[in-house]
Amino acid sequence: MSLIVKCLKHLNIIYVRNVQNLVIEMLDIELKSHHMVIVLDSDLDGLEMVLRNMAELSIKNGFRRFVIHVISTYGNPYYLEKLRYLLQSITSYTVVVRYEGSSSSDLLKLINKLPSDSSIFIRRDSPLIDALKERGLNIYLW
Amino acid sequence: MIDVTSYEVVITSDRTMMSNHHGKEFLGFLATGPAVGLPEKLWMWLAAPKIKVDGEGRPIEAPYGLRKIEAKLIDAGFRAAVIDPDHIHKHLDGMKVLMVGHHDFFAYGPPSNEWWLITGEEPVNRLSFMRFMRSETVRKAKAKGVKVIAGGPAAWQWLWELDFWRECGIDVVVDGEAERVIVDLVRKALDGEELPNYVFVGPADTPSIDEIPVIKAASVNGLIEVMRGCPRGCKFCSVTLRPLRFIPLDKIEKEILVNIKSGITNAILHSEDVLLYGGDGIKPRPEAVIKLHEMVRKHVKGSIAWSHASLASIKYAEDNFKLISRLASEYLLTEGQNFLGVEVGIETGSPRLAEIIMPAKSAPYPASMWPEVVEDSFRIMHENTIIPAATLIIGLPGENSYDVVKTAELIDKLRPYRSIIVPMFFVPMGVLKNRDWFKKQYLTSDHIDLMIRIVNHTLYWAEDIMNKFYLREPYLTPLRFLLKLFIQYVKWRLSRLVPVIEATTHR
C-alpha cells in the first residue's frame, strides 16, 4: 500500500477511536461504520435485538453502515448459517461481516481493537459478560 | 507479443452466463431449466453455446455486470479482464484474484427454482456453475493462494451453500451494486490483507452516476443500462430500495459505440422500466424517451429490445401521448427489426392483492384498476408488435383462493394478445429440498388450474412467435426445429403430468 494511501486512511481515524491497525485492515466503508460483535454459539435468538439496535443507531447517530464481527464456535463459513436470516432482513444498511475466531481470547483481542461505542450481542449466560462490562461496552444480552 | 499471463484480476462465470445464446437473449432462459428430454450437452448448446474469444481467452461479448466490474478495476489501474471460463488456465500464473459473478449461481432464483420444483431435476445453470468451480483450473488457482470473490445479483445464494463455499474456498461474497466497494476490496486482496466474508452494499453506498464506469468491451447481445432503481416500491422487490438514477445519454452512447466496434449490431436497453427513463416520478416523459430512442437508433442498425417495462407506463404513455405507437413506428420497427421483446411483470390478477403488495405498480392508475391496466397494455403491445415475456407470482404472501381465481380470469382475458407468460412461485428457501411439502402443502388445485391456463397460453403463442418472428434467420433453422420439437414434447409431458400433480396437491 502506498504511503499516500496510508496517510489518507489515517485521516479517517476520526471514525474509529483507539487503534490504527484496525484502520489498515478494514475497507473504507467499514471505517465509517458502527461496529457490532455477535457471539454466536447457538441459534441467533437476538435477531430482533440486533435489528432494533441498527434502527436506533441509524435514527440517533445517522449510521447507515454496520460491521458485524462474529465470534463463533461454528467456524468459518458455517457461522453464516445462523446469520443468514439476519442478513436477508437487512435491506436499508450496508453490512460487512467478518469472522473473528471462536474463543474467549479471540473475543477479548477483538474488543481491544474496536471503538468503545461498539455494540456487543451475547447470550445472557455467557461467562464473559463481566469482563466485557469492565470495558464499558454496550452489551446486549439475549 | 501478447503476454497472456498479465492479468492479476480475472473476472469470469460459467458457460450458462458466458454465452450470447445464439444472439437471442430469450434463449438464455433455457439455461435456467434442467435438460428436459434432451442430452445435457445438446441442451447446453441450445441455451448457451460457446462464445468467440481472442488469443488471451477474452470473450468478444461478456455479461454486462462483469463488464462493469472489469471497467471499474481497469479505471482504477488494475490489470483486470473478463476471461472465458474455458480459458482461465492461460492466466493461472499471473492471477491473484478470481472474481465470479452470476445471475443465479445455484438455481434458487426464478424461473430456475420453478423448473427444479416441477421436474425434480437440477437446472443446468446450477450444474454448470458447480462444475466450473470444481474444475482443475479453479482448484489450482485456489491452491496457489488466489483470492476468490463472488458477487452479482445472486450473491445471497451462497448463504445457503456453505459446504460449497468452503469447498471452493470463497474469500468474500459481495451482494449489491459493487462499484463503490470493489476497488478497495480488490486492492486489499492483492495486498494480502484480511478480507471480510460478506459485504452487503446498502442504499447509502449505491454508486452515483459518476461512479458507474463505461464498459471497455462489448456486452452480451449489446445490453446496456439506461437507468438503475425503480420508484414503484413493490413489497417483494429489492430493486426499489435503491435510488433512481438515469444514465446520461452521452454515457449510454459511449457504451453503444463500444458494442458496435466489436460488431454487435443490436441493443438491449436495460432498465426496470425503460419508459420511465428521464421520467417524472412514475409518469413517463415522452421527450426523454424519444431522445433516448433517437440516439440509440442513430447507431444501432439491428434490433433494439427493452429489458423491462412496466404495464402501467405502457398504458399511460400510449393513452396520453401515443408514445408506444410513435416509438414503434419511428424508431423500433424499422428495416432491421419486425418485433420488440420486453419483460413485464403482471405478478397477480387480483386488485385486492395488488393493493396490499404492490400498491404503486399500477400508478398513476389506482391498484383497483390493475387487471384493466394489464389487459389494456397487453392490447397496446399486441397492436404495436411488442412481444412481452410476462412474469406472474404464485403464492404471494396473503394470497387466497379468490386472488388465484382473479388471476386465472385475467389470463383468459389475455388470450388474444401475443405474449409469453411465465409463472413463478413465491417460496421460502429450503423448499427446494422438500418438494413433497411443496406439492402437498403449497400448491392448491386453484394453483394447478391457473398454471395449466398459463402454460396453454404460452405454448399457443410460442408456436406463433416462432412461426412469424423468432429464429427466422436461415442459420438458426436447426435451433428452430429443436425448439419446436421441445414444445411438442412439453405438450405431451404436460398431458401426462397434470393428473399426477392434481392427485398429489391439496385442495
Ligand code: SF4
Ligand atoms: S415495478 Fe418491478 S422493479 Fe419496480 S418495484 Fe415493482 S417489481 Fe420491483
